[in-house]
Amino acid sequence: MLTLTPDDVEFIGNDIERGECILATRSGDLFLPDRRGGINIIHPDGATDRTMARGAPEGFLPNGIALLPNRDFLMADLGPGGGVWHMSRTGEMSPLLLELNGRKLEPTNFVGIDRLGRTWVTVSTRLVPREQSMKKGHADGYIVVIDDRGARVVAEGIGFTNEAIVDPSGKWLYVNETIARCTSRFPIRDDGSLGRKEVFAQYGAGTFPDGFTFDEEGGIWIVSVVSNRVIRATPDGKQHTVLEDVDRVWLDEVEQAFQNGTYTRKHLDSGGQRKMGNLSGICFGGPDLKTVYLASLFGSRVASFRSPVAGAAPVHWEF
Template sequence: MLNLSVDDIAFVGEDIQRGECVLATRSGDLFLPDKRGGVNIVRANGKSERIMAKNAPEGFMPNGIALLPDRTFLMADLGPGGGVWHMAQDGAMTPRLLEVHGKKLEPTNFVGIDSKGRTWVTVSTHLVPREQSMKKGHADGYIVVMDERGARVVAEGMGFTNEAIVDPSGEWLYVNETIARCTSRFPIRADGSLGRKEVFAQYGAGTFPDGFTFDAEGGVWIVSVVSNRVIRATPDGKQHTVIQDADPAWLEQVEQAFEDGSYNRTHLDSGGQRRLANLSGIAFGGADLKTVYLASLFGSQVGSFRSPVAGAKPVHWEF
Protein backbone atom coordinates (compact mmCIF):
# COMPACT_ATOMS: atom_id res chain seq x y z
CA MET A 1 0.00 0.00 0.00
CA LEU A 2 1.07 3.59 -0.52
CA ASN A 3 3.39 5.43 1.86
CA LEU A 4 3.71 8.99 0.65
CA SER A 5 5.45 12.18 1.71
CA VAL A 6 4.35 15.73 1.02
CA ASP A 7 6.88 15.86 -1.83
CA ASP A 8 4.86 13.17 -3.62
CA ILE A 9 1.78 15.43 -3.86
CA ALA A 10 1.10 17.40 -7.04
CA PHE A 11 -1.13 20.47 -7.05
CA VAL A 12 -3.67 21.83 -9.53
CA GLY A 13 -6.01 24.80 -9.62
CA GLU A 14 -5.47 28.31 -8.31
CA ASP A 15 -6.97 30.98 -6.07
CA ILE A 16 -9.21 28.55 -4.15
CA GLN A 17 -10.47 29.87 -0.83
CA ARG A 18 -11.63 27.32 1.72
CA GLY A 19 -12.27 24.50 -0.73
CA GLU A 20 -13.72 22.33 2.02
CA CYS A 21 -14.68 19.38 -0.19
CA VAL A 22 -13.97 18.23 -3.74
CA LEU A 23 -16.15 16.47 -6.33
CA ALA A 24 -14.65 14.80 -9.42
CA THR A 25 -16.39 13.89 -12.67
CA ARG A 26 -15.55 11.81 -15.74
CA SER A 27 -15.05 15.05 -17.70
CA GLY A 28 -12.01 15.85 -15.58
CA ASP A 29 -13.66 18.84 -13.94
CA LEU A 30 -13.33 19.25 -10.18
CA PHE A 31 -15.81 21.23 -8.09
CA LEU A 32 -15.12 22.84 -4.71
CA PRO A 33 -16.97 25.35 -2.54
CA ASP A 34 -15.42 28.79 -2.20
CA LYS A 35 -15.83 30.88 0.95
CA ARG A 36 -16.37 34.02 -1.09
CA GLY A 37 -19.79 32.54 -1.82
CA GLY A 38 -19.89 30.16 -4.75
CA VAL A 39 -18.13 27.25 -6.45
CA ASN A 40 -14.59 26.95 -7.75
CA ILE A 41 -14.29 24.74 -10.85
CA VAL A 42 -10.87 23.32 -11.68
CA ARG A 43 -10.94 22.31 -15.33
CA ALA A 44 -9.09 19.32 -16.74
CA ASN A 45 -6.30 21.66 -17.90
CA GLY A 46 -5.69 22.72 -14.28
CA LYS A 47 -7.14 26.20 -14.64
CA SER A 48 -9.72 27.52 -12.21
CA GLU A 49 -12.90 29.51 -12.70
CA ARG A 50 -15.62 30.52 -10.29
CA ILE A 51 -19.39 30.75 -10.24
CA MET A 52 -20.31 33.33 -7.63
CA ALA A 53 -23.60 33.13 -5.79
CA LYS A 54 -26.18 35.85 -6.43
CA ASN A 55 -28.71 36.99 -3.80
CA ALA A 56 -27.18 34.68 -1.18
CA PRO A 57 -28.19 35.16 2.47
CA GLU A 58 -26.02 37.38 4.66
CA GLY A 59 -22.96 35.53 5.90
CA PHE A 60 -23.42 32.70 3.41
CA MET A 61 -20.58 30.18 3.74
CA PRO A 62 -20.75 27.19 1.36
CA ASN A 63 -19.35 24.07 2.97
CA GLY A 64 -20.45 20.69 1.59
CA ILE A 65 -21.78 20.85 -1.97
CA ALA A 66 -23.59 18.39 -4.22
CA LEU A 67 -23.45 18.40 -8.03
CA LEU A 68 -26.79 17.77 -9.74
CA PRO A 69 -27.34 16.21 -13.20
CA ASP A 70 -27.87 19.60 -14.84
CA ARG A 71 -24.61 20.87 -13.31
CA THR A 72 -26.35 23.07 -10.81
CA PHE A 73 -25.55 22.71 -7.13
CA LEU A 74 -26.92 22.10 -3.69
CA MET A 75 -24.90 23.93 -1.07
CA ALA A 76 -24.83 23.54 2.71
CA ASP A 77 -24.62 26.96 4.38
CA LEU A 78 -22.18 26.93 7.30
CA GLY A 79 -22.94 30.59 7.91
CA PRO A 80 -25.41 31.89 10.49
CA GLY A 81 -28.37 31.30 8.17
CA GLY A 82 -27.78 27.56 7.91
CA GLY A 83 -29.78 25.22 5.73
CA VAL A 84 -29.38 24.05 2.13
CA TRP A 85 -29.54 26.28 -0.95
CA HIS A 86 -29.72 25.61 -4.68
CA MET A 87 -27.37 27.50 -6.97
CA ALA A 88 -28.10 27.70 -10.70
CA GLN A 89 -25.37 27.80 -13.34
CA ASP A 90 -25.58 31.58 -13.40
CA GLY A 91 -25.21 31.78 -9.62
CA ALA A 92 -28.87 32.50 -8.81
CA MET A 93 -29.69 31.17 -5.35
CA THR A 94 -32.96 29.73 -4.05
CA PRO A 95 -33.60 28.10 -0.66
CA ARG A 96 -34.01 24.32 -0.73
CA LEU A 97 -34.24 23.37 2.97
CA LEU A 98 -34.14 25.89 5.80
CA GLU A 99 -36.11 24.10 8.50
CA VAL A 100 -37.20 20.62 9.55
CA HIS A 101 -40.30 19.89 11.62
CA GLY A 102 -40.80 23.66 11.95
CA LYS A 103 -37.33 24.19 13.45
CA LYS A 104 -34.68 26.27 11.71
CA LEU A 105 -31.54 24.38 10.72
CA GLU A 106 -28.37 25.49 12.47
CA PRO A 107 -25.16 26.17 10.47
CA THR A 108 -25.17 23.20 8.10
CA ASN A 109 -22.13 21.08 7.31
CA PHE A 110 -22.87 18.81 4.38
CA VAL A 111 -25.33 17.98 1.62
CA GLY A 112 -25.17 14.99 -0.73
CA ILE A 113 -27.40 13.06 -3.09
CA ASP A 114 -27.78 9.35 -3.83
CA SER A 115 -28.80 7.28 -6.84
CA LYS A 116 -32.41 7.10 -5.65
CA GLY A 117 -32.89 10.84 -5.67
CA ARG A 118 -32.66 11.36 -1.94
CA THR A 119 -30.77 14.27 -0.39
CA TRP A 120 -28.76 13.74 2.81
CA VAL A 121 -27.93 16.68 5.06
CA THR A 122 -25.77 16.88 8.18
CA VAL A 123 -25.72 19.41 10.99
CA SER A 124 -22.69 18.99 13.24
CA THR A 125 -24.21 20.44 16.39
CA HIS A 126 -27.15 22.39 17.79
CA LEU A 127 -24.69 24.74 19.51
CA VAL A 128 -23.90 28.13 18.03
CA PRO A 129 -21.06 28.95 17.73
CA ARG A 130 -20.12 25.42 16.70
CA GLU A 131 -16.78 25.58 18.52
CA GLN A 132 -18.63 24.94 21.79
CA SER A 133 -19.22 21.36 20.61
CA MET A 134 -15.57 20.53 19.95
CA LYS A 135 -15.19 18.68 23.23
CA LYS A 136 -14.50 15.01 23.76
CA GLY A 137 -17.78 13.19 24.42
CA HIS A 138 -20.05 15.94 23.08
CA ALA A 139 -22.55 14.42 20.65
CA ASP A 140 -25.56 16.38 19.43
CA GLY A 141 -25.05 16.24 15.66
CA TYR A 142 -27.83 14.96 13.41
CA ILE A 143 -28.71 13.78 9.91
CA VAL A 144 -31.67 14.81 7.75
CA VAL A 145 -33.03 13.01 4.71
CA MET A 146 -35.13 14.80 2.09
CA ASP A 147 -37.19 12.85 -0.48
CA GLU A 148 -40.71 12.71 -1.90
CA ARG A 149 -42.02 12.31 1.65
CA GLY A 150 -40.43 15.59 2.71
CA ALA A 151 -37.56 16.30 5.09
CA ARG A 152 -37.09 14.58 8.43
CA VAL A 153 -34.38 13.86 10.99
CA VAL A 154 -33.22 10.24 10.72
CA ALA A 155 -30.29 10.13 13.15
CA GLU A 156 -29.28 12.14 16.22
CA GLY A 157 -26.70 12.17 19.00
CA MET A 158 -23.60 12.08 16.84
CA GLY A 159 -20.14 13.39 17.69
CA PHE A 160 -19.88 16.34 15.29
CA THR A 161 -21.56 15.02 12.14
CA ASN A 162 -19.49 15.70 9.04
CA GLU A 163 -19.76 14.19 5.55
CA ALA A 164 -22.49 11.55 5.05
CA ILE A 165 -22.43 9.51 1.83
CA VAL A 166 -24.39 6.50 0.60
CA ASP A 167 -21.98 3.67 -0.26
CA PRO A 168 -21.71 2.11 -3.75
CA SER A 169 -24.14 -0.68 -2.82
CA GLY A 170 -26.84 1.86 -1.97
CA GLU A 171 -27.56 -0.05 1.22
CA TRP A 172 -25.55 1.92 3.79
CA LEU A 173 -25.16 5.57 4.76
CA TYR A 174 -21.63 6.22 6.01
CA VAL A 175 -20.83 9.29 8.09
CA ASN A 176 -17.71 10.77 9.63
CA GLU A 177 -18.06 11.87 13.25
CA THR A 178 -15.18 14.28 13.69
CA ILE A 179 -15.18 14.69 17.47
CA ALA A 180 -16.14 11.06 18.12
CA ARG A 181 -13.20 10.25 15.80
CA CYS A 182 -14.87 7.48 13.87
CA THR A 183 -16.55 6.54 10.60
CA SER A 184 -20.01 5.16 11.36
CA ARG A 185 -22.60 3.64 9.10
CA PHE A 186 -26.35 3.01 9.11
CA PRO A 187 -28.38 0.50 7.07
CA ILE A 188 -30.88 2.39 4.90
CA ARG A 189 -34.46 1.15 5.02
CA ALA A 190 -36.80 1.28 2.01
CA ASP A 191 -38.60 4.35 3.40
CA GLY A 192 -35.33 6.30 3.81
CA SER A 193 -35.16 5.82 7.56
CA LEU A 194 -31.99 4.43 9.09
CA GLY A 195 -31.34 1.29 11.07
CA ARG A 196 -29.04 0.91 14.03
CA LYS A 197 -25.69 2.68 13.83
CA GLU A 198 -22.48 0.70 13.81
CA VAL A 199 -18.88 1.88 13.87
CA PHE A 200 -17.00 1.03 10.68
CA ALA A 201 -13.66 2.48 11.82
CA GLN A 202 -12.51 4.04 15.10
CA TYR A 203 -9.47 6.27 14.78
CA GLY A 204 -6.67 6.94 17.24
CA ALA A 205 -4.76 9.89 18.61
CA GLY A 206 -4.42 12.84 16.27
CA THR A 207 -7.10 11.76 13.80
CA PHE A 208 -10.19 13.95 13.37
CA PRO A 209 -12.03 12.62 10.28
CA ASP A 210 -13.66 15.16 7.98
CA GLY A 211 -14.21 14.11 4.35
CA PHE A 212 -14.13 10.62 2.88
CA THR A 213 -14.70 8.55 -0.24
CA PHE A 214 -14.98 4.89 -1.29
CA ASP A 215 -12.69 2.75 -3.37
CA ALA A 216 -13.65 -0.14 -5.66
CA GLU A 217 -12.46 -2.76 -3.16
CA GLY A 218 -14.69 -1.71 -0.27
CA GLY A 219 -12.17 0.58 1.39
CA VAL A 220 -13.03 3.96 2.87
CA TRP A 221 -10.45 6.73 2.47
CA ILE A 222 -10.75 9.50 5.05
CA VAL A 223 -8.88 12.75 5.53
CA SER A 224 -8.14 14.20 8.94
CA VAL A 225 -7.96 17.86 9.83
CA VAL A 226 -5.15 18.96 12.19
CA SER A 227 -2.89 15.98 11.35
CA ASN A 228 -3.34 16.21 7.56
CA ARG A 229 -3.68 12.44 7.36
CA VAL A 230 -5.09 10.28 4.61
CA ILE A 231 -6.17 6.91 6.04
CA ARG A 232 -7.58 3.91 4.20
CA ALA A 233 -9.86 1.75 6.38
CA THR A 234 -11.12 -1.63 5.19
CA PRO A 235 -14.04 -3.84 6.28
CA ASP A 236 -11.65 -6.28 7.99
CA GLY A 237 -10.72 -3.57 10.50
CA LYS A 238 -7.34 -2.67 9.05
CA GLN A 239 -6.22 0.94 8.74
CA HIS A 240 -3.30 2.26 6.74
CA THR A 241 -2.00 5.82 6.89
CA VAL A 242 -1.12 6.86 3.35
CA ILE A 243 0.31 10.25 4.31
CA GLN A 244 0.65 12.59 7.28
CA ASP A 245 1.77 16.22 7.29
CA ALA A 246 2.07 17.29 10.92
CA ASP A 247 4.60 18.03 13.66
CA PRO A 248 4.50 15.06 16.08
CA ALA A 249 5.26 17.25 19.10
CA TRP A 250 2.38 19.57 18.22
CA LEU A 251 0.04 16.63 17.72
CA GLU A 252 0.85 15.52 21.25
CA GLN A 253 -0.20 18.95 22.50
CA VAL A 254 -3.41 18.75 20.50
CA GLU A 255 -4.12 15.33 21.94
CA GLN A 256 -3.55 16.58 25.48
CA ALA A 257 -5.92 19.49 24.85
CA PHE A 258 -8.54 17.09 23.49
CA GLU A 259 -8.24 14.88 26.57
CA ASP A 260 -8.36 17.73 29.13
CA GLY A 261 -11.20 19.63 27.43
CA SER A 262 -9.21 22.66 26.26
CA TYR A 263 -9.30 21.70 22.56
CA ASN A 264 -10.56 24.67 20.54
CA ARG A 265 -10.59 26.33 17.13
CA THR A 266 -6.88 27.13 17.35
CA HIS A 267 -6.08 23.44 17.54
CA LEU A 268 -8.44 22.61 14.69
CA ASP A 269 -7.01 25.29 12.40
CA SER A 270 -3.37 24.49 13.15
CA GLY A 271 -3.17 21.99 10.30
CA GLY A 272 -3.49 24.93 7.95
CA GLN A 273 0.10 25.95 8.69
CA ARG A 274 1.40 22.84 6.92
CA ARG A 275 1.79 22.25 3.18
CA LEU A 276 -1.36 20.13 3.01
CA ALA A 277 -3.23 23.02 4.62
CA ASN A 278 -5.73 21.15 6.86
CA LEU A 279 -7.12 18.35 4.71
CA SER A 280 -10.90 18.28 4.66
CA GLY A 281 -12.02 16.59 1.41
CA ILE A 282 -11.03 13.69 -0.82
CA ALA A 283 -12.23 12.22 -4.13
CA PHE A 284 -11.15 9.71 -6.74
CA GLY A 285 -11.00 10.95 -10.33
CA GLY A 286 -9.04 10.72 -13.54
CA ALA A 287 -9.92 8.55 -16.54
CA ASP A 288 -9.20 5.36 -14.56
CA LEU A 289 -10.47 6.63 -11.18
CA LYS A 290 -6.98 6.17 -9.74
CA THR A 291 -6.11 9.82 -9.20
CA VAL A 292 -6.85 10.93 -5.65
CA TYR A 293 -7.73 14.60 -5.15
CA LEU A 294 -7.32 16.38 -1.82
CA ALA A 295 -9.19 19.48 -0.68
CA SER A 296 -8.22 21.61 2.29
CA LEU A 297 -9.50 24.43 4.47
CA PHE A 298 -6.54 26.73 3.89
CA GLY A 299 -4.94 25.68 0.61
CA SER A 300 -5.27 27.65 -2.63
CA GLN A 301 -4.90 24.51 -4.78
CA VAL A 302 -6.08 20.89 -4.94
CA GLY A 303 -3.54 18.22 -4.05
CA SER A 304 -3.34 14.96 -6.00
CA PHE A 305 -1.55 11.63 -6.13
CA ARG A 306 -1.94 8.30 -7.90
CA SER A 307 -3.46 5.28 -6.16
CA PRO A 308 -2.94 1.59 -6.97
CA VAL A 309 -6.60 1.05 -6.09
CA ALA A 310 -9.36 2.60 -8.21
CA GLY A 311 -12.12 4.59 -6.64
CA ALA A 312 -15.77 3.63 -6.76
CA LYS A 313 -17.77 5.79 -9.16
CA PRO A 314 -19.57 8.53 -7.23
CA VAL A 315 -23.21 9.24 -7.99
CA HIS A 316 -22.25 12.41 -9.89
CA TRP A 317 -19.50 10.78 -12.00
CA GLU A 318 -21.33 11.18 -15.34
CA PHE A 319 -22.79 14.63 -14.61
Protein backbone atom coordinates in the same frame (compact mmCIF):
# COMPACT_ATOMS: atom_id res chain seq x y z
CA MET B 1 -0.04 -0.35 0.26
CA LEU B 2 0.85 3.16 -0.83
CA THR B 3 2.78 5.37 1.63
CA LEU B 4 3.54 8.96 0.67
CA THR B 5 5.10 12.13 2.04
CA PRO B 6 3.95 15.69 1.26
CA ASP B 7 6.78 15.93 -1.26
CA ASP B 8 5.15 13.17 -3.33
CA VAL B 9 1.96 15.08 -4.13
CA GLU B 10 1.27 17.39 -7.05
CA PHE B 11 -0.98 20.45 -7.12
CA ILE B 12 -3.58 21.75 -9.54
CA GLY B 13 -5.80 24.84 -9.69
CA ASN B 14 -5.31 28.27 -8.16
CA ASP B 15 -6.91 31.05 -6.08
CA ILE B 16 -9.20 28.78 -4.06
CA GLU B 17 -10.39 29.97 -0.66
CA ARG B 18 -11.63 27.35 1.79
CA GLY B 19 -12.34 24.62 -0.75
CA GLU B 20 -13.67 22.36 1.99
CA CYS B 21 -15.31 19.69 -0.18
CA ILE B 22 -14.28 18.28 -3.59
CA LEU B 23 -16.13 16.43 -6.37
CA ALA B 24 -14.84 14.96 -9.64
CA THR B 25 -16.59 13.88 -12.83
CA ARG B 26 -15.61 11.79 -15.84
CA SER B 27 -15.16 15.04 -17.81
CA GLY B 28 -12.09 15.76 -15.71
CA ASP B 29 -13.59 18.79 -14.01
CA LEU B 30 -13.21 19.27 -10.26
CA PHE B 31 -15.68 21.24 -8.15
CA LEU B 32 -15.04 22.91 -4.79
CA PRO B 33 -16.90 25.50 -2.72
CA ASP B 34 -15.33 28.90 -2.07
CA ARG B 35 -15.70 30.97 1.08
CA ARG B 36 -16.32 34.07 -1.03
CA GLY B 37 -19.69 32.53 -1.87
CA GLY B 38 -19.64 30.29 -4.92
CA ILE B 39 -18.18 27.28 -6.69
CA ASN B 40 -14.67 26.77 -8.07
CA ILE B 41 -14.32 24.66 -11.21
CA ILE B 42 -10.85 23.31 -11.96
CA HIS B 43 -10.57 22.11 -15.54
CA PRO B 44 -8.26 19.25 -16.62
CA ASP B 45 -5.61 21.73 -17.80
CA GLY B 46 -5.53 23.32 -14.33
CA ALA B 47 -7.39 26.50 -15.29
CA THR B 48 -9.76 27.58 -12.51
CA ASP B 49 -13.11 29.32 -13.00
CA ARG B 50 -15.47 30.53 -10.30
CA THR B 51 -19.24 30.89 -10.36
CA MET B 52 -20.35 33.35 -7.70
CA ALA B 53 -23.64 32.92 -5.90
CA ARG B 54 -26.25 35.63 -6.52
CA GLY B 55 -28.93 36.18 -3.91
CA ALA B 56 -27.20 34.33 -1.07
CA PRO B 57 -28.00 35.31 2.53
CA GLU B 58 -25.66 37.50 4.55
CA GLY B 59 -22.79 35.49 5.97
CA PHE B 60 -23.32 32.62 3.49
CA LEU B 61 -20.46 30.12 3.80
CA PRO B 62 -20.67 27.16 1.40
CA ASN B 63 -19.29 23.99 2.91
CA GLY B 64 -20.44 20.62 1.60
CA ILE B 65 -21.73 20.64 -1.99
CA ALA B 66 -23.63 18.24 -4.24
CA LEU B 67 -23.54 18.29 -8.04
CA LEU B 68 -26.88 17.77 -9.80
CA PRO B 69 -27.40 16.16 -13.24
CA ASN B 70 -27.79 19.54 -14.98
CA ARG B 71 -24.67 20.84 -13.18
CA ASP B 72 -26.60 22.96 -10.76
CA PHE B 73 -25.49 22.60 -7.13
CA LEU B 74 -26.84 22.04 -3.67
CA MET B 75 -24.79 23.87 -1.04
CA ALA B 76 -24.76 23.49 2.75
CA ASP B 77 -24.49 26.87 4.46
CA LEU B 78 -22.07 26.75 7.38
CA GLY B 79 -22.72 30.43 8.03
CA PRO B 80 -25.16 31.79 10.60
CA GLY B 81 -28.13 31.30 8.26
CA GLY B 82 -27.65 27.54 8.04
CA GLY B 83 -29.68 25.24 5.83
CA VAL B 84 -29.28 24.05 2.25
CA TRP B 85 -29.45 26.19 -0.89
CA HIS B 86 -29.83 25.44 -4.58
CA MET B 87 -27.48 27.30 -6.91
CA SER B 88 -28.05 27.27 -10.66
CA ARG B 89 -25.04 26.79 -12.92
CA THR B 90 -25.14 30.54 -13.55
CA GLY B 91 -25.23 31.43 -9.84
CA GLU B 92 -28.88 32.16 -9.00
CA MET B 93 -29.69 31.05 -5.45
CA SER B 94 -32.91 29.66 -4.01
CA PRO B 95 -33.54 27.97 -0.64
CA LEU B 96 -34.03 24.19 -0.49
CA LEU B 97 -34.28 23.58 3.27
CA LEU B 98 -33.89 26.30 5.91
CA GLU B 99 -36.03 24.95 8.74
CA LEU B 100 -37.50 21.69 9.93
CA ASN B 101 -40.61 21.28 12.06
CA GLY B 102 -40.71 25.02 12.61
CA ARG B 103 -37.11 25.17 13.81
CA LYS B 104 -34.37 26.94 11.88
CA LEU B 105 -31.49 24.69 10.87
CA GLU B 106 -28.22 25.44 12.59
CA PRO B 107 -25.02 26.03 10.54
CA THR B 108 -25.14 23.10 8.13
CA ASN B 109 -22.12 20.99 7.31
CA PHE B 110 -22.84 18.75 4.33
CA VAL B 111 -25.33 17.88 1.60
CA GLY B 112 -25.23 14.91 -0.77
CA ILE B 113 -27.49 12.99 -3.12
CA ASP B 114 -27.91 9.31 -3.87
CA ARG B 115 -28.96 7.24 -6.87
CA LEU B 116 -32.60 7.11 -5.71
CA GLY B 117 -32.92 10.88 -5.76
CA ARG B 118 -32.79 11.37 -2.00
CA THR B 119 -30.85 14.25 -0.45
CA TRP B 120 -28.87 13.74 2.77
CA VAL B 121 -28.03 16.69 5.01
CA THR B 122 -25.81 16.85 8.09
CA VAL B 123 -25.73 19.31 10.97
CA SER B 124 -22.65 18.89 13.17
CA THR B 125 -24.17 20.27 16.36
CA ARG B 126 -27.17 22.15 17.70
CA LEU B 127 -24.84 24.47 19.64
CA VAL B 128 -24.11 27.93 18.26
CA PRO B 129 -21.32 28.81 17.95
CA ARG B 130 -20.52 25.26 16.99
CA GLU B 131 -17.01 25.41 18.50
CA GLN B 132 -18.72 24.74 21.84
CA SER B 133 -19.32 21.16 20.69
CA MET B 134 -15.66 20.36 19.96
CA LYS B 135 -15.28 18.49 23.23
CA LYS B 136 -14.57 14.82 23.75
CA GLY B 137 -17.83 12.96 24.36
CA HIS B 138 -20.14 15.69 23.03
CA ALA B 139 -22.61 14.24 20.50
CA ASP B 140 -25.64 16.25 19.42
CA GLY B 141 -25.20 16.19 15.65
CA TYR B 142 -27.93 14.90 13.36
CA ILE B 143 -28.79 13.77 9.83
CA VAL B 144 -31.77 14.82 7.72
CA VAL B 145 -33.12 13.05 4.64
CA ILE B 146 -35.20 14.80 1.97
CA ASP B 147 -37.26 12.57 -0.32
CA ASP B 148 -40.77 12.36 -1.75
CA ARG B 149 -42.11 12.20 1.81
CA GLY B 150 -40.51 15.53 2.69
CA ALA B 151 -37.66 16.35 5.08
CA ARG B 152 -37.15 14.62 8.42
CA VAL B 153 -34.43 13.81 10.95
CA VAL B 154 -33.30 10.19 10.60
CA ALA B 155 -30.35 10.05 13.03
CA GLU B 156 -29.31 12.01 16.13
CA GLY B 157 -26.67 11.89 18.85
CA ILE B 158 -23.71 11.98 16.47
CA GLY B 159 -20.27 13.16 17.59
CA PHE B 160 -19.95 16.19 15.27
CA THR B 161 -21.61 15.04 12.06
CA ASN B 162 -19.47 15.63 9.00
CA GLU B 163 -19.81 14.11 5.53
CA ALA B 164 -22.54 11.48 5.09
CA ILE B 165 -22.54 9.46 1.85
CA VAL B 166 -24.52 6.45 0.62
CA ASP B 167 -22.13 3.65 -0.27
CA PRO B 168 -21.92 2.11 -3.78
CA SER B 169 -24.27 -0.72 -2.80
CA GLY B 170 -27.00 1.76 -1.86
CA LYS B 171 -27.60 -0.18 1.35
CA TRP B 172 -25.63 1.89 3.85
CA LEU B 173 -25.25 5.54 4.79
CA TYR B 174 -21.71 6.17 6.04
CA VAL B 175 -20.88 9.22 8.14
CA ASN B 176 -17.73 10.69 9.62
CA GLU B 177 -18.05 11.70 13.27
CA THR B 178 -15.22 14.18 13.67
CA ILE B 179 -15.22 14.58 17.46
CA ALA B 180 -16.15 10.93 18.12
CA ARG B 181 -13.20 10.15 15.80
CA CYS B 182 -14.85 7.37 13.86
CA THR B 183 -16.56 6.45 10.61
CA SER B 184 -20.00 5.02 11.35
CA ARG B 185 -22.67 3.58 9.11
CA PHE B 186 -26.42 3.05 9.19
CA PRO B 187 -28.45 0.50 7.19
CA ILE B 188 -30.95 2.35 4.97
CA ARG B 189 -34.50 1.04 5.11
CA ASP B 190 -36.86 1.12 2.11
CA ASP B 191 -38.69 4.16 3.48
CA GLY B 192 -35.46 6.17 3.83
CA SER B 193 -35.26 5.76 7.60
CA LEU B 194 -32.06 4.43 9.12
CA GLY B 195 -31.40 1.34 11.18
CA ARG B 196 -29.07 0.99 14.14
CA LYS B 197 -25.69 2.69 13.87
CA GLU B 198 -22.52 0.65 13.85
CA VAL B 199 -18.91 1.82 13.87
CA PHE B 200 -17.00 0.93 10.70
CA ALA B 201 -13.65 2.40 11.80
CA GLN B 202 -12.49 3.95 15.07
CA TYR B 203 -9.45 6.21 14.75
CA GLY B 204 -6.67 6.86 17.19
CA ALA B 205 -4.76 9.80 18.58
CA GLY B 206 -4.51 12.83 16.33
CA THR B 207 -7.11 11.72 13.79
CA PHE B 208 -10.24 13.88 13.33
CA PRO B 209 -12.08 12.53 10.26
CA ASP B 210 -13.67 15.07 7.92
CA GLY B 211 -14.24 14.07 4.28
CA PHE B 212 -14.18 10.55 2.83
CA THR B 213 -14.72 8.50 -0.31
CA PHE B 214 -15.03 4.85 -1.35
CA ASP B 215 -12.74 2.69 -3.47
CA GLU B 216 -13.77 -0.21 -5.69
CA GLU B 217 -12.46 -2.79 -3.21
CA GLY B 218 -14.74 -1.69 -0.37
CA GLY B 219 -12.17 0.50 1.34
CA ILE B 220 -12.92 3.95 2.71
CA TRP B 221 -10.38 6.76 2.37
CA ILE B 222 -10.76 9.47 5.00
CA VAL B 223 -8.93 12.74 5.50
CA SER B 224 -8.19 14.13 8.94
CA VAL B 225 -8.03 17.79 9.81
CA VAL B 226 -5.23 18.93 12.14
CA SER B 227 -2.97 15.96 11.33
CA ASN B 228 -3.40 16.24 7.54
CA ARG B 229 -3.76 12.47 7.31
CA VAL B 230 -5.14 10.30 4.55
CA ILE B 231 -6.17 6.92 5.97
CA ARG B 232 -7.58 3.91 4.15
CA ALA B 233 -9.83 1.72 6.30
CA THR B 234 -11.10 -1.67 5.10
CA PRO B 235 -14.04 -3.87 6.21
CA ASP B 236 -11.67 -6.31 7.94
CA GLY B 237 -10.69 -3.60 10.40
CA LYS B 238 -7.31 -2.73 8.95
CA GLN B 239 -6.19 0.89 8.67
CA HIS B 240 -3.26 2.26 6.71
CA THR B 241 -1.96 5.83 6.79
CA VAL B 242 -1.28 6.78 3.18
CA LEU B 243 -0.12 10.33 3.90
CA GLU B 244 0.32 12.75 6.78
CA ASP B 245 1.74 16.23 7.20
CA VAL B 246 2.08 17.24 10.82
CA ASP B 247 4.34 18.68 13.50
CA ARG B 248 4.34 15.75 15.91
CA VAL B 249 5.26 17.82 18.96
CA TRP B 250 2.30 20.11 18.28
CA LEU B 251 0.03 17.16 17.55
CA ASP B 252 0.85 15.78 20.99
CA GLU B 253 -0.28 19.11 22.46
CA VAL B 254 -3.48 18.95 20.42
CA GLU B 255 -4.15 15.43 21.65
CA GLN B 256 -3.58 16.47 25.26
CA ALA B 257 -5.99 19.39 24.81
CA PHE B 258 -8.59 17.06 23.33
CA GLN B 259 -8.29 14.62 26.19
CA ASN B 260 -8.43 17.24 28.96
CA GLY B 261 -11.26 19.31 27.45
CA THR B 262 -9.30 22.39 26.39
CA TYR B 263 -9.45 21.69 22.64
CA THR B 264 -10.44 24.87 20.74
CA ARG B 265 -10.69 26.29 17.24
CA LYS B 266 -6.97 27.09 17.27
CA HIS B 267 -6.22 23.38 17.55
CA LEU B 268 -8.56 22.54 14.68
CA ASP B 269 -7.07 25.22 12.43
CA SER B 270 -3.44 24.40 13.20
CA GLY B 271 -3.15 21.96 10.31
CA GLY B 272 -3.45 24.93 7.98
CA GLN B 273 0.14 25.88 8.75
CA ARG B 274 1.41 22.80 6.93
CA LYS B 275 1.89 22.18 3.22
CA MET B 276 -1.32 20.14 2.96
CA GLY B 277 -3.33 23.08 4.34
CA ASN B 278 -5.62 21.19 6.78
CA LEU B 279 -7.13 18.40 4.71
CA SER B 280 -10.91 18.34 4.64
CA GLY B 281 -12.08 16.67 1.41
CA ILE B 282 -11.11 13.77 -0.82
CA CYS B 283 -12.31 12.17 -4.06
CA PHE B 284 -11.15 9.84 -6.81
CA GLY B 285 -10.98 11.12 -10.38
CA GLY B 286 -9.04 10.87 -13.62
CA PRO B 287 -9.98 8.68 -16.60
CA ASP B 288 -9.33 5.49 -14.59
CA LEU B 289 -10.54 6.78 -11.20
CA LYS B 290 -7.05 6.25 -9.79
CA THR B 291 -6.13 9.88 -9.17
CA VAL B 292 -6.82 11.00 -5.60
CA TYR B 293 -7.66 14.68 -5.13
CA LEU B 294 -7.42 16.41 -1.76
CA ALA B 295 -9.21 19.58 -0.68
CA SER B 296 -8.21 21.69 2.31
CA LEU B 297 -9.47 24.48 4.53
CA PHE B 298 -6.47 26.74 3.97
CA GLY B 299 -4.83 25.66 0.72
CA SER B 300 -5.28 27.68 -2.46
CA ARG B 301 -4.74 24.65 -4.70
CA VAL B 302 -5.80 20.99 -4.84
CA ALA B 303 -3.28 18.28 -4.01
CA SER B 304 -3.25 15.01 -5.95
CA PHE B 305 -1.49 11.66 -6.20
CA ARG B 306 -1.96 8.34 -7.98
CA SER B 307 -3.50 5.36 -6.21
CA PRO B 308 -2.95 1.64 -6.95
CA VAL B 309 -6.66 1.11 -6.19
CA ALA B 310 -9.41 2.73 -8.27
CA GLY B 311 -12.18 4.67 -6.65
CA ALA B 312 -15.82 3.65 -6.81
CA ALA B 313 -17.65 5.87 -9.29
CA PRO B 314 -19.69 8.43 -7.30
CA VAL B 315 -23.32 9.18 -8.07
CA HIS B 316 -22.35 12.35 -10.00
CA TRP B 317 -19.57 10.73 -12.08
CA GLU B 318 -21.41 11.07 -15.42
CA PHE B 319 -22.92 14.52 -14.73
